[in-house]
Amino acid sequence: MQSRNAKSKTNRKRREFIGRAGAAAAMLTLAPGVRLVDLALARPADEPASDKVRWGMLVDATKCAQGCTECVDACNEEFGLEGMGRPKTDAQYIRKIDLKDKTTGKRYSLPMLCQHCETAPCVDVCPTGASFRRIDGIVLVDKHICIGCRYCMMACPFKARSFVHENLTDQVPEAPRGKGTVESCTFCVHRVDRDREPACVEACSREGHEALTFGDMNDPNSRLSQRLRELPNRQIRADLGLNTGVRYHGV
Amino acid sequence: MKPVRYQTLAGQSGGYWVLLAALAALVAIGYFAAHYMEVHGHYVTGMSNQIVWGTPHVFAVFLIVAASGALNTASISSVFGKNDYKPLARLSALLSVALLVGGLIVLVLDLGRPERLIVAMTYYNFKSIFAWNIFLYIGFLGVVAVYLWMMFEPRMNKFGKTAGTVAFIWRFVLTTGTGSIFGFLVARQAYDAAIMAPLFIIMSLSFGTAIFLLVLVAAFEWTGRPLDDDILRRLKNLLAIFVSAVLYMTLAYHLTNLYATEHHGVERFILLEGGVYTTVFWLFQIILGSIVPLMILFSPTFSRSRRALVAASILVVIGGLAQVYVIIIGAQAFPLVLFPGMEESSTFFDGAVNDYTPSAPEILLGIGGIALALLIAVVAMRVLPFLPERLGEQPSGTSEPEAAEAAAG
Numbered sequence: 001m002q003s004r005n006a007k008s009k010t011n012r013k014r015r016e017f018i019g020r021a022g023a024a025a026a027m028l029t030l031a032p033g034v035r036l037v038d039l040a041l042a043r044p045a046d047e048p049a050s051d052k053v054r055w056g057m058l059v060d061a062t063k064c065a066q067g068c069t070e071c072v073d074a075c076n077e078e079f080g081l082e083g084m085g086r087p088k089t090d091a092q093y094i095r096k097i098d099l100k101d102k103t104t105g106k107r108y109s110l111p112m113l114c115q116h117c118e119t120a121p122c123v124d125v126c127p128t129g130a131s132f133r134r135i136d137g138i139v140l141v142d143k144h145i146c147i148g149c150r151y152c153m154m155a156c157p158f159k160a161r162s163f164v165h166e167n168l169t170d171q172v173p174e175a176p177r178g179k180g181t182v183e184s185c186t187f188c189v190h191r192v193d194r195d196r197e198p199a200c201v202e203a204c205s206r207e208g209h210e211a212l213t214f215g216d217m218n219d220p221n222s223r224l225s226q227r228l229r230e231l232p233n234r235q236i237r238a239d240l241g242l243n244t245g246v247r248y249h250g251v
Numbered sequence: 252m253k254p255v256r257y258q259t260l261a262g263q264s265g266g267y268w269v270l271l272a273a274l275a276a277l278v279a280i281g282y283f284a285a286h287y288m289e290v291h292g293h294y295v296t297g298m299s300n301q302i303v304w305g306t307p308h309v310f311a312v313f314l315i316v317a318a319s320g321a322l323n324t325a326s327i328s329s330v331f332g333k334n335d336y337k338p339l340a341r342l343s344a345l346l347s348v349a350l351l352v353g354g355l356i357v358l359v360l361d362l363g364r365p366e367r368l369i370v371a372m373t374y375y376n377f378k379s380i381f382a383w384n385i386f387l388y389i390g391f392l393g394v395v396a397v398y399l400w401m402m403f404e405p406r407m408n409k410f411g412k413t414a415g416t417v418a419f420i421w422r423f424v425l426t427t428g429t430g431s432i433f434g435f436l437v438a439r440q441a442y443d444a445a446i447m448a449p450l451f452i453i454m455s456l457s458f459g460t461a462i463f464l465l466v467l468v469a470a471f472e473w474t475g476r477p478l479d480d481d482i483l484r485r486l487k488n489l490l491a492i493f494v495s496a497v498l499y500m501t502l503a504y505h506l507t508n509l510y511a512t513e514h515h516g517v518e519r520f521i522l523l524e525g526g527v528y529t530t531v532f533w534l535f536q537i538i539l540g541s542i543v544p545l546m547i548l549f550s551p552t553f554s555r556s557r558r559a560l561v562a563a564s565i566l567v568v569i570g571g572l573a574q575v576y577v578i579i580i581g582a583q584a585f586p587l588v589l590f591p592g593m594e595e596s597s598t599f600f601d602g603a604v605n606d607y608t609p610s611a612p613e614i615l616l617g618i619g620g621i622a623l624a625l626l627i628a629v630v631a632m633r634v635l636p637f638l639p640e641r642l643g644e645q646p647s648g649t650s651e652p653e654a655a656e657a658a659a660g
Contacts, residue, residue, distance in 0.1 A: 088299035092599050100594040112589070112597070121437060127381035128374040145370050148363015150303040151381050157438035159587050159599065162300050163363060166292035179292055180363025236589055240437055251590070 043193070054118075054137035055187055055245065056217035057201070058227050059110055062250035063211035066109040069096055071212065074203030078188060080172035091162035091177075093185040094200055099251065108251045111200065111212070114139055114160040114185035115236065116245030122152035122161065131182075137217070137245050138187045146181040153182060157237045160184050187214075187245075217245065255338040257636035260474060260629075267633075274626040281619010284612040285360035293363065296613050301605035302583045306576075307361035310617030313458065313575045314354030314624060315388070315429055316451055319422040320459015321346040322395070323489070326422075329398075329415025335482060338639040339467065344399050344418075345628055345637050346463055348392055353624030355388055357616055380431045387425040394418045403635070426452045433578065440517035441582030446507070450500045454571065457493035460486060461567035466628065468561055470638055479643020480557070487560050491548035494567060497574075498541050513591075520585045520604070521577060528581035531573045540570010580607055 043050070075094045076082065083090040094113040100106070116139045122131045123139065130146035133139045141152075153161045161184040168177055174190045177183055188198035196202075201212040215224030233247040260267065288296055298305040324343035328336035359365050375382045398414040401407040430451030436442040464486050471478040505522065508514040521532055544563040546553075553559035584605045589595060595602030632638055 084294070086294055087598065088301060088600070089294045091300070095597050095599040095601075097589070097595055097597040097601050099590055102592055102594060108593075112599075112601070123376075124378050125381060125435070126376050127379045127385065128370055129376040130374075145367070145374050146364065147367045147371050148365075149381065150363070151379070151432075153300070153303040154583075155436055155438055157587060158589065159300075159601065163293065163303060165294035165299075178364075180289070182363070237438075 045193075049134050049136040049138075051135040052218060054217040055192060056116070056137065056215065056224055056228075057187075057198075057246045058213040058224055058231070058233060058249060059246065060211045060213070060227075060231065060249045061108050061110040063209050064096075064110050065209055065211075066098070066107065068109075068207065068209065070203040070207045070209075071111050071200035072096060074199040075185070078172070078199035079175045079177070080170065084166060086165075089163075089165035091164065091183060093160075093162070093183070110248060110251060112158060112160070112236075113200070113246065114187075115158050115242070116185075116187060118243035118245070120242065121155040121157065121240075125151045125155040127151065134189070138189050138192070139184075139245075140186055140189065141182055141184065143176070143178040143181045143183070146178070148180040148182065150182060156184075157240060157242075256640045257338075257341065257638060258640045259636050260470075260633045260638070262633040266473060267629075271626070271629060274622045274629065277622030278619050278626055281357075281616050281622065282360070284615035284619065285365070288361070288612050288616070289365060295610065297608045297610040298613070299605070299607070301600050302580060302607040304579055304583065305607065306580075306609040306613035307357050307616050307620075308579050309572060309575045310620050311354045311358040311361070312429065312579065313572050314350050314357065314620055316426060316455045316575070317458040317462050317571070318347045318350035318354060318455075319391075319426045319429075319452075320455035320457065320493075321350055321463050322418060322422050323456060323460050324463060324486070325398070325415060326419045329412050330419045332412075335485070338642055339482070340415075341399065341402055341637045342467065342470070342632075343463060344395050344402070345631050346466055346624075347422075347459070348395050348399075349624040349627035349631070350459075350462065351388060351391060352627060353620040353622075356623055357620035360616060361613075380428055380435050384425075384428045384432065387421070387428045391418075391421055391425050394421050422455075423452060426455045433582075438587065439582055440514055440585060440588060441521070441578070444504065444507070446500065446504050450497075450504060453493065453496045453500050454574065457490065457497045457567060458571040460490045460493055461564040461571070464490065464564045465561060465568070466625075468557065470632065471642065474638070476638065477641040477643060480555075482642055483557065483560060484554075487548055487554060487563075490564065490567065491545060494541055494545055494548070498537075498545075501536075501574075516588065517582070517585045521581055525581060525584065525604075528577055528584060532577045532581070535573035536570050536577060539566055540573055541567075544570070583607075 072092075072094050079093060081091050081093065094111050097110055097112045099108040099110070101108075116133075116137055118133075118137070120131070120133055120139050123133050126132075127149065128145045128147060130142045131139070131152045132142060148163070150163055153163060161182050163182050164177055164179045167179055171177055175186065188196070191198060197214050201214040204210065204212040213224050213227050215222040217224060217228070219225060228247060231249040233249040234251075235242070235244045235247060296305060322343055324336050325340035325347075327333045328340045359368055362368075371385060375385075377383070394414070395418050398411070398418045401411045401414040427448040430448035433442045434444055434447030464483070467486075468478070468483070470476075505518060508518050521528055523529060525532075544566045547559050547563040547566075548554060584607060586595070586600070586602050586604060589601065
């Protein structure tokens with residue numbers, strides 16, 4: 001197991017190196033603004049996100065351990081979501097849901113978070129456009145123009161959003177929050193833009209569960225795409241046709 | 252038919268000042284309640300990440316829906332040419348503006364960031380029915396203001412029908428928009444239904460007529476103006492039709508849901524096992540808010556009594572608030588279904604019925620909105636001649652209202 005992990009790590013390192021080298025080659029522009037290949041990797045801060053990328057995640061519920069909350073804890077730390085001891089109003093970007101099949105009694109455990117839908121109901125209903133989908137598929141809230149109407153929370157089929165119910169102190173500089181505005185999982189956009197994985201994914205891997213795979217759904221060679229091809233998976237509330245960016249295997 | 256003479260309220264009586272002071276006090280309390288919520292954050296309310304819209308939204312939606320319906324009398328007179336209603340058209344238009352302003356203020360003051368109202372006015376996402384509603388609400392105020400001008404200014408009277416028709420169409424679009432706030436929500440079991448738009452239109456007719464009747468009777472009786480029972484009888488019949496129509500639409504909504512297995516859970520919740528929501532639905536919305544008023548309005552004994560009419564109207568208002576409470580809060584109390592066929596549980600209350608208790612600031616803010624609507628109406632009637640001196644052909648001094656009261660009591 002250890003050696004396989006190590007091997008896959010080496011492979012990933014190698015792939016990353018090849019990818020970076022390829023990206024560097026692609027950076028050679030034919031003419032200003034025209035590139036041979038657009039980037040699927042981290043980009044300079046002054047460059048806009050690209051629609052060539054669609055960030056997504058696969059949750060492998062068969063590997064998600066009952067009672068384990070590493071992903072949740074990592075998220076809370078990353079965003080400074082220290083609870084106020086008021087469960088009904090405390091923010092949760094990611095939560096563990098325990099399921100029990102009513103017929104068979106089989107139990108499942110899995111994380112639920114913003115599903116980063118392609119046609120997100122929260123984006124549709126937001127009156128000011130504060131709720132928006134970045135071109136690379138990450139659904140975000142612009143906290144400067146969110147008026148706190150909570151219509152997006154009414155519209156979200158996954159209960160993925162929280163409202164900031166109180167004054168905040170000691171905020172995390174990389175992910176500022178705002179009292180009276182709505183917030184949710186950002187896929188750790190501040191990390192992703194620096195070529196790092198979301199905190200929950202990192203934490204799950206660190207624990208050795210490997211239940212979460214993050215990556216570019218548009219890149220057929222990404223580890224995410226490979227796993228999505230290998231493992232049968234589904235969208236939650238697929239009936240709504242939202243084309244979610246988070247897929248689930250084993251439930 | 253003699254020309255109608257309008258007269259402002261004298262506004263000299265002690266009663267007028269007491270009413271004014273009481274309404275102003277309620278408005279002030281409502282404002283401070285909102286301020287308290289804003290300073291501390293919404294955790295001081297009953298609202299949460301589960302019940303995201305609470306009592307303020309119940310009051311706001313009720314008032315906005317009623318605002319559209321309060322225009323009924325004006326519409327009937329100008330669009331459908333029923334001259335008997337014409338003397339009341341000004342009051343009808345005034346009430347619709349006042350109720351809409353009251354409702355909107357509650358909605359705005361409940362926002363997480365009410366000071367960003369200007370953002371809502373400058374950034375638009377036109378796929379959002381909320382954004383459309385901002386135009387519909389503001390536009391409605393403008394359209395009715397022009398309509399009032401056409402009614403007040405004799406030289407403009409000839410445009411009254413056109414302005415009235417525009418307002419008539421606008422209010423249907425407006426209430427369609429308000430109903431669609433819920434109708435367009437695909438996520439929740441109780442919403443995502445096209446019937447929401449027509450249901451809200453019918454609700455507006457019912458609630459608006461009830462409030463109009465109450466204000467009409469109060470304004471005439473408290474200022475000692477003669478009020479013909481003929482017009483009240485017509486309004487009473489209208490109210491009865493509207494209340495019946497709301498019942499019919501409610502029935503159609505639930506029957507459709509009951510047919511679809513997918514919605515059995517939420518129907519069982521609202522109709523049978525929802526605790527407070529089941530009680531509010533059956534006792535307040537259906538029995539007290541619909542059936543009892545219908546019995547009063549259709550009963551040969553009570554239907555001639557002005558007091559009974561007032562009682563029926565009050566019951567319709569209570570039933571209306573109950574209906575909006577069930578629609579907004581009952582629907583959120585029922586958990587989202589993420590995994591059909593599974594029992595769900597989490598620290599975020601997945602799979603659990605969400606509890607909600609209205610908090611004092613929420614209720615006070617909502618009452619403040621009603622008070623503001625009435626305050627606007629009371630002040631406007633003092634400043635401009637909205638009320639006719641009399642209604643009906645009987646000479647002044649005829650004690651017909653008293654006769655009606657005697658019959659009632």
